[in-house]
Amino acid sequence: MRLELRDVFHVYAPGTPFEVEALRGVSVAVEPGEVLGIVGGTGSGKSTLVQHMNLLLTPASGEVLVDGVDARTVERGELRRRVGLVFQFPEAALFAPTVEEDVAFAPRRLGLDGGEVRTRVRDSLEALGAGHLAGRSPFALSGGEKRRVAVAGVLAMGPEVLVLDEPTAGLDPATRGDLLALILGLKAAGISVVLVSHDLDEVAEVADRVCAIERGVVRAVGTPAEVFYGAAEEDLAPATVQTVVALGEAQRGVGRPVRFRETLAALEALAEG
Numbered sequence: 001m002r003l004e005l006r007d008v009f010h011v012y013a014p015g016t017p018f019e020v021e022a023l024r025g026v027s028v029a030v031e032p033g034e035v036l037g038i039v040g041g042t043g044s045g046k047s048t049l050v051q052h053m054n055l056l057l058t059p060a061s062g063e064v065l066v067d068g069v070d071a072r073t074v075e076r077g078e079l080r081r082r083v084g085l086v087f088q089f090p091e092a093a094l095f096a097p098t099v100e101e102d103v104a105f106a107p108r109r110l111g112l113d114g115g116e117v118r119t120r121v122r123d124s125l126e127a128l129g130a131g132h133l134a135g136r137s138p139f140a141l142s143g144g145e146k147r148r149v150a151v152a153g154v155l156a157m158g159p160e161v162l163v164l165d166e167p168t169a170g171l172d173p174a175t176r177g178d179l180l181a182l183i184l185g186l187k188a189a190g191i192s193v194v195l196v197s198h199d200l201d202e203v204a205e206v207a208d209r210v211c212a213i214e215r216g217v218v219r220a221v222g223t224p225a226e227v228f229y230g231a232a233e234e235d236l237a238p239a240t241v242q243t244v245v246a247l248g249e250a251q252r253g254v255g256r257p258v259r260f261r262e263t264l265a266a267l268e269a270l271a272e273g
C-alpha cells in the first residue's frame, strides 16, 4: 500500500483559547514496503502526524490518500486494519484477563474463524518473542513485556502498514534490538513500517527514508544520509554521522555512512589507508 499525506493541517481545540496548530501543511508518503523514520523534538507533531495515517485524527484541511484514493472513502474498520497504529505507551491500553485474549481482541472483531484467530495470536506473539506470556495476565508483566504484547495485538490484525509511535522508548537494549529486528523482518515480508523515534541512531539503523518534523512543518524528507548529513551541524544527526562529520577533511574518503556497521567499516578502511 502507498499512503500519502498531502498538505495536512491539524488544529487541536479550534476556536478556543487552547487552540494549537499542530500540523501546518505536512506532505509525506509511506512507500510500499519501506521503513519510514519520523524524527523531531518533543511537541513537534509526530504523534499528531501518525494519527492521521489511519484517520484517527482528521485533517482540518489537506488529504490522506490510500493508493491514491481519498482515505475517507475507505470503510473505517478496513482502514484501521490495513494501517495498524501502535500508540505511544500502548501498554496503558491492555485490558483483557490474559495476554492471549488481549491479542485476540482485534482479529476476532474482523470476523475471522477461531482457528485463524488462534494462529494469528500465536504467530504475532512469537514474532515479538512473547509466546511464553500467552496465558499470563497482561497487568502482571514488566513494562517491556507489556510493550511486546501491545505491539503483537496490532500485528495480529495483519496490517499492510504498521505505525509504531516511539516503540522503543524506555526499553532495555536487548528488547530494543528485538524490536528493530522485527521491523526489518516485517519489511522483508513486504509490510511498510513507520517508526517514530527520538533515537536517531536506531532510525539510522532501520529506516529507508527519514522525515524530520519541526513545529508542525516538515523540515526534510529523504534518505537517512541526505537528512542526517544535511542537518549534522544542527544536532539532528545520530552518533555515527556526528563521528564522520567530526573527521572533517578526512571524511571525504569515508563517504556518508549512517548505519553503525557501515560507519565502522568506513572508519577501518580509512585507518588502514
Ligand SMILES: Nc1ncnc2c1ncn2[C@@H]1O[C@H](COP(=O)(O)OP(=O)(O)OP(=O)(O)O)[C@@H](O)[C@H]1O
Binding pocket: 012, 013, 020, 022, 040, 041, 042, 043, 044, 045, 046, 047, 048, 049, 088
Ligand atoms: N489532545 C491534544 N489537545 C491539545 N493539544 C495537543 C493535543 N495533543 C497534542 N497537542 C499539542 O500538539 C503539538 C504536537 O503534539 P504531538 O503529541 O503530536 O507531538 P510529538 O512530536 O508526538 O511529541 P513527543 O515527542 O513529546 O511525543 C504539541 O504542541 C502538543 O502540545
Ligand SMILES: [Mg+2]
Binding pocket: 046, 047, 048, 088, 165
Ligand atoms: Mg508523540
